[in-house]
Amino acid sequence: MIEISGLTKSYGATTVLDGIDLRVDDGRIAAVVGPSGAGKSTLARCVNLLERPTSGSIMVSGADLAALSGRDLRRARRQIGTVFQSASLLRRLTAAQNIALPMRHQRLPEQEVRRRVGDLLERVGMLHRANHYPSQLSGGQRQRIGIARSLALKPSVLLSDEATSGLDPESTRAILALLTELRDDLGVTILVITHEMDVVRGIADHVAQLDHGRIVEQGTVADVVRRSDSPLATALLPMPPVVAAPELRQWRLRLEGTVSPVWLANVSRELGSDVAVLAALIEESGQVPVGRLTVGLEPRLDERRVSDVFRNHGVVAEPGAPAGLHPVLAGGRDAEPAA
Amino acid sequence: MSVFPPLIATPWPDVPGLLLPAVGETARMVVVVMTIVVLLGGPLGLLIFNTSPLGLTPNRAVHVSISWVANLGRSLPFLVLMAAIIPVTKLVFGTTIGFKAAIIPMSVAGVAFFARLTENAVREVPRELLDVGLAIGAGRWQIMSGIQLREALPGLAAGLTLNVIAMIEYSAIAGAIGSGGIGYLAVNYGYRRFDNSIMIACIVLLVVLVQAIQFTGDRVVRALTH
DSSP states (O other), X not given: OEEEEEEEEEETTEEEEEEEEEEEOTTOEEEEEOOTTSXXXXXXXXXXXXXXXXXXXXXXXTEEOTTOXXXXXXHHHTXXXXXXXXXXXXXXXXXXXXXXHHHHHTTOOHHXXXXXXXXXXXXXXXXXXXXXXXXXXXXXXXXXXXHHHHHTTOOSEEEEESTTTTOOHHHHHHXXXXXXXXXXXXXXXXXXXXXXXXXXXXXXXXXXXXXXXXXXXXXXXXXXXXXXXXXXXXXHSOOOOOOOXXXXXXXXXXXXXXXXXXXXXXHHHHHTSOOEEEEEEEEEEXXXXXXXXXXXXXXTSOHHHXXXXXXXXXXXXXXXXXXXXXXXXXXXXXXXXXX | OXXXXXXXXXXXXXXXHHHHHHHHHHHHHHHHHHXXXXXXXXXXXXXXXXXXXXXXXXXXXXXXXXXXXXXXXXXXXXXXXXXXXXXXXXXXHSOSSSHHHHHHHHHHHHHHHHHHHHXXXXXXXXXXXXXXXXXXXXXXXXXXXXXXXHHHHHHHHHHHHHHHHHHHHHHHHGGGGTOOSHHHHIIIIIITTOOHHHHHHHHHHHHHHHHHHHHHHHHHHHHHOO
């Protein structure tokens, strides 16, 4: 478990992080997102203890690591494994030697080092590349080695600092799958720092949005995506463009709680009217189905009745602009920009 | 050359007899000086980099003062440096001419040069690799030897090549204070006595020597780069 409280970091008069509170429970994956300049990299450097916070605490397994220095600080750093952006492997060491580096610095017995390097290579699926140099590996492969190296000292917390930036979508998915697998198998707590919303949806249990050095919104991914007026929810699940249907009235829908897989057909039957799907996004996030839709209904239907019927099926419905408006104007309200 | 015909041109068969001992003297000078250069200049360069704002332990006062000292050793043309530190040479060895007297100015110039070359090579190591070292809880010495120097090895080898060639050049200049070696031979026989055979032999030898060192150095750099 890692618990950050009141974390503040200032450089002179400039406050980069302002009272960050964030808690990641054992075996959980939390993501911190935010635009560039929000303080993400400073937060990462505070969490892996490369920067000393101006104030606040970073508790890992009950000990405050933020206040340490010297030998204790070096020892504390080993409890937090960092996966760096673009892996940051030593160019003159092979994959296996890179993984062995933290253990060699600890002067672990050679036999144990060799055994653990073998285990880690196998875990990240890179046994066949053990003696390759970083220049002979792809970006995704390098990052696998970076992950293996971060696990070498058996840390209880793994910090992934923009680890998938610059990787192609397929490699990103593979790396995220690997991180999830590590969480499941080793019970390691993972803090992911990223600017990619796909990463959050793909991996995180908990999400926090950082902006101007503060956490402006946070919660479990399942909760956040259900919020109707939240910028983070919109960023996490951006709506596709709405199909124009001038003769219908638009309704914006949000799945809430568990819904029947055939809820739309049921609603249509109860309303005694056809439902036109104009835009929809439904997927599983945080192990629950989440979704938002824009549908078109006949304008003659009573607003209150429509809302009630939808609510009975676990769907929150908000009426859009009345029918007859210019389709572009009507649709414009729903075409939310991705943050 | 035709205006002043050779007074005593050494016959070609006698050239190796003069040249080979000179090669040995040059080699001895360069080896002794390079040993001092690596042992002192390497750590000095590492210290200059690591006390800089980008280094492991930034310290402005230390950085500025060592940097100033290293510049001092590189600001004078070698011939002037050699003359300027004659009092030091005299103090240390009690003589201002010969092999021993050449060692001191050559070492001063060489150490300053190699310190800068080392600093440059280490600066090329990506900053994130230092962060990697810190994040895995390594100590300063471990980061310097295990990450900085190891990753900078190709750059250091290239610097070493440059430095050896510079020292061969300086050993020739030190011929002016009777250091012995190829340069001494070229100046005293080839230049002052118009001995064309010795002059040509020295030129060819120096060119071949420098080319061979550069070639070897490049091969080593390539072998060290992955």
